[in-house]
Amino acid sequence: MYVKTTSRKTKSGTVRYLHLAHNTWDAVAGRSVPKLLYGFGREDQLDADAVRRLVGSLSKLLDPAAALAATVEANTELDFVESRPFGGAYLLDQLWQRLELPRIVTALGARGRGRPRNVEATERALFALVANRALAPSSKLAAAEWVNHDVRIDGLDPIDDDTCYRAMDWPHQIREKLEQQVFDSAAHLLNLEVDLLFFDTTSTYFELEDADLPVARDEHGLPLPETGDGDGDGDGVSMGGFRTWGKSKDSRDDLPQIVIGMAVTRDGIPVRVWCWPGNTGDSALIRQVKDEMRDWTLSKIVWVADRGFASAANRRYLRSGDHHYIIGERLRSNSPEVKAALSRQGRYQDIAHNTRVKEVKVSENERFVICHNPEGATRDAAIRTQLTAQLTELIEGGDTLSDYERGELRGRIAAKPGLNRYLRTTPAGKLRIDATKAKAEANLDGKYLLRCSDPKLSAEDIALGYKQLLEVERGWRDMRQILDLRPVYHRLEERIRAHVIPCWLALLLIRIAETTTETTWPTIRRELDRLHLGTFTGPAGTFRQLTELTKAQRDLLAKLGIPAPKKIIEARTTPR
Numbered sequence: 001m002y003v004k005t006t007s008r009k010t011k012s013g014t015v016r017y018l019h020l021a022h023n024t025w026d027a028v029a030g031r032s033v034p035k036l037l038y039g040f041g042r043e044d045q046l047d048a049d050a051v052r053r054l055v056g057s058l059s060k061l062l063d064p065a066a067a068l069a070a071t072v073e074a075n076t077e078l079d080f081v082e083s084r085p086f087g088g089a090y091l092l093d094q095l096w097q098r099l100e101l102p103r104i105v106t107a108l109g110a111r112g113r114g115r116p117r118n119v120e121a122t123e124r125a126l127f128a129l130v131a132n133r134a135l136a137p138s139s140k141l142a143a144a145e146w147v148n149h150d151v152r153i154d155g156l157d158p159i160d161d162d163t164c165y166r167a168m169d170w171p172h173q174i175r176e177k178l179e180q181q182v183f184d185s186a187a188h189l190l191n192l193e194v195d196l197l198f199f200d201t202t203s204t205y206f207e208l209e210d211a212d213l214p215v216a217r218d219e220h221g222l223p224l225p226e227t228g229d230g231d232g233d234g235d236g237v238s239m240g241g242f243r244t245w246g247k248s249k250d251s252r253d254d255l256p257q258i259v260i261g262m263a264v265t266r267d268g269i270p271v272r273v274w275c276w277p278g279n280t281g282d283s284a285l286i287r288q289v290k291d292e293m294r295d296w297t298l299s300k301i302v303w304v305a306d307r308g309f310a311s312a313a314n315r316r317y318l319r320s321g322d323h324h325y326i327i328g329e330r331l332r333s334n335s336p337e338v339k340a341a342l343s344r345q346g347r348y349q350d351i352a353h354n355t356r357v358k359e360v361k362v363s364e365n366e367r368f369v370i371c372h373n374p375e376g377a378t379r380d381a382a383i384r385t386q387l388t389a390q391l392t393e394l395i396e397g398g399d400t401l402s403d404y405e406r407g408e409l410r411g412r413i414a415a416k417p418g419l420n421r422y423l424r425t426t427p428a429g430k431l432r433i434d435a436t437k438a439k440a441e442a443n444l445d446g447k448y449l450l451r452c453s454d455p456k457l458s459a460e461d462i463a464l465g466y467k468q469l470l471e472v473e474r475g476w477r478d479m480r481q482i483l484d485l486r487p488v489y490h491r492l493e494e495r496i497r498a499h500v501i502p503c504w505l506a507l508l509l510i511r512i513a514e515t516t517t518e519t520t521w522p523t524i525r526r527e528l529d530r531l532h533l534g535t536f537t538g539p540a541g542t543f544r545q546l547t548e549l550t551k552a553q554r555d556l557l558a559k560l561g562i563p564a565p566k567k568i569i570e571a572r573t574t575p576r
Contacts, residue, residue: 004034005043016043078538086546086565087528087553088135089151094562095509096127098189104181108174116170124156125167126502133506135525137484140164152533152544152569165495172498180296182508183271190269190512196326196465197271198264198304199289200472201282202479203248204486205255211278212241212256212493220288221276223493242493246279260485260500261285263293268471268511273504275497282308287317294321302326302454304469310451315366324454326466329368331444341368341449348372351460353467359459369450369459371466377446384422384441388433391419395431403429478510479503482521517559527552533569541573 004021007014018040023032040046096102102123109119116122131153132143141161148158171178186192216224217238224237243256250257257278263271274289286309303318307328318325329338344360351357356372394413398406406429413431414420421441424434452462479485483503490496510521517524532547546567549557557564 001037003040004036017041018043018046078536081535081537081542083532083534084150084152085135085529085531086152086533087531088525089131089153090531090565091513091524091528091557091560091562092131092134092509093127093154095512095560096130099182099508100185101127101182101505104178104185105171108177108181109170116166120155121157121163122167122170124153125159125163126171128153128156128159129164129167129502130505130509133483133502134510134521135529137482139489140168168498168502169494171501172494175497175501176292178501179272182505183296186269186271186508186512190267192265192267192269192271194265194271194301196266196302196304196468197293198266198469198472199261199286199309200306200469200476201249201259201261201285201308202476203246203250203257203259203278204480204488205248205250205252205257206243206488208243208256210256211244214239214241214244217277221280240277240279242277242496244278246277247281258496259285261289262472262475262504263289264472264475266465266468266471267515268474269515270475270504270507270511273500275500283311283314285309286314290318290323302457302465304465306469315451315453319453324452324457326450326452326454326457326462328466329449329451331447331449337362337368338449341370342443349459351463353464355463355467357459357463365453367452367455367459367462369452369462371448371450371463373446375446380445381442384438384445387418388422388438391422392433394419395423395433398431406431475507475511478521479507482510483507513560517556519556524556527556531565539574541571543571544569 001020001022004019006017006019008017009015019036020038020040021034021036024035025031026033040051102120105123105126106119109115109122128147129140129143131151132138132146135151136146138146141164144159144161144164147153147156187194216226217240218224219238221240223242241256243258245253245255246257246259247253248255248257259276259278259280261274261276263273265271272289272293274285274292276285286303286305290303301323303323303325305314305325305327307330310327310329315325315327331338331342340362341360344362346358346360348356348358354373354375356374358370358372360368360370362368391413395409398409401409410423410425410431413423422434422438424432424437426432450462450466454462457465483506485500485503488496488499490499510524513519513524514521527550530547531549531553533544534547535542535544546565546569549564554564
């Protein structure tokens with residue numbers, strides 16, 4: 001089928017007419033002859049709009065790229081303008097949609113003070129920040145640059161850093177409702193098991209010379225509205241800065257920090273995060289966490305926490321509401337219960353994951369389970385041997401030193417807790433290896449002690465449940481190494497708290513991807529970011545096309561139940 005031109009002579013000259021024609025075979029003549037299908041009229045009076053409508057109608061029958069290429073002259077080449085990684089952002093966006101986060105964010109943004117003017121745009125910008133954390137963590141200014149030039153996010157126009165800040169500030173205002181609705185959606189979608197909830201804290205430091213100025217805070221560490229007196233003497237009111245000095249879990253006690261807490265399911269899904277001033281101790285935090293999750297209509301829960309939360313007050317509080325706990329106990333606390341548990345005889349039971357367990361009877365209200373890891377015992381013995389050998393070398397010849405010099409040596413050793421544990425001083429002031437202490441430590445090699453208030457859990461379930469606390473530690477590790485929780489490029493407390501929310505949402509998405517595919521996120525990210533989106537332009541317009549999916553990419557998407565993306569993402573003709 002083609003356009004055929006015919007000519008006709010008139011008094012005013014030659015007139016050309018255009019026709020839509022195609023060739024048919026004339027058996028009598030033995031040749032192809034043109035058959036006219038439609039007449040466009042005189043060439044000089046051609047209705048260009050009618051032709052354009054016809055071309056547009058016919059183009060609908062073709063692939064977008066083929067339709068665009070069909071309108072380009074045969075001797076005109078398309079320009080390859082750019083190529084952007086596509087697969088990682090596409091996967092995260094599909095999980096984001098599956099968790100109904102667009103509906104949740106837009107619904108919460110439709111009401112309340114301080115709500116964004118354009119809720120849909122805010123939702124897309126928030127997703128962009130979350131995707132940036134998971135794919136290329138950076139500051140908000142760099143995140144805007146990344147969105148505009150280095151990735152393709154559906155439904156998002158070019159943004160600036162102010163848009164990123166607004167998208168981060170709004171979720172902070174609705175944090176509690178957002179966290180609960182996200183948890184409800186994830187629990188329904190993933191059929192989460194929340195019979196065990198794991199809680200732990202970490203700290204992140206700031207490279208500052210001085211801590212923040214103290215302000216009045218409530219018992220949860222939140223700033224109180226200014227009342228004018230500023231004395232901080234009210235019930236539950238204290239004075240303190242947000243970024244301040246405390247016991248650092250990054251071994252940076254010399255720098256101000258904040259404390260961050262996280263609750264995680266047995267599958268490693270983070271369900272909620274908290275922030276506290278940097279000098280907040282672990283002891284009372286779990287009570288606040290339990291109170292704030294009381295309204296989430298959860299069924300009976302067994303709280304699993306590390307030994308930093310093992311105070312008697314915490315244990316009593318966790319048992320309220322028909323809940324129970326599994327908490328690690330300090331073996332070197334010298335408490336009567338610990339001494340009684342370690343002195344009880346009994347036979348160990350082998351369980352999975354290279355662990356042996358033995359339950360001992362100490363109390364009528366609590367159960368105590370001693371866990372033993374043979375590999376850990378070998379490692380502890382090797383470390384102790386190394387420390388005692390190092391200590392022996394340090395104190396060798398100490399008897400010939402003066403009292404002053406011996407005191408200096410004693411002070412240097414005291415600054416090293418590992419060595420100081422095995423040092424004793426004789427009545428005459430001589431330095432010796434404490435063989436009794438070394439023997440007592442040998443009895444603790446590879447062991448840890450657990451308390452549990454649930455009478456129905458087996459000793460094996462108690463031990464395995466506690467070992468799953470490593471999922472929280474893995475979450476902190478991924479927060480630091482993959483999502484770059486630190487450095488935090490913010491100064492205001494509200495912005496620092498708001499910064500944690502995209503990190504939590506990013507961890508939620510990547511943990512869902514990992515648990516479903518049984519593949520680590522760095523592997524998933526590396527493979528899917530090889531799926532690129534190319535942009536081509538020509539005289540007739542622009543189209544964007546994906547590279548071919550590899551088998552590994554198809555397998556990852558199939559495991560997640562995500563449909564393969566369309567090959568042609570966009571086709572746009574240039575207006576004439």
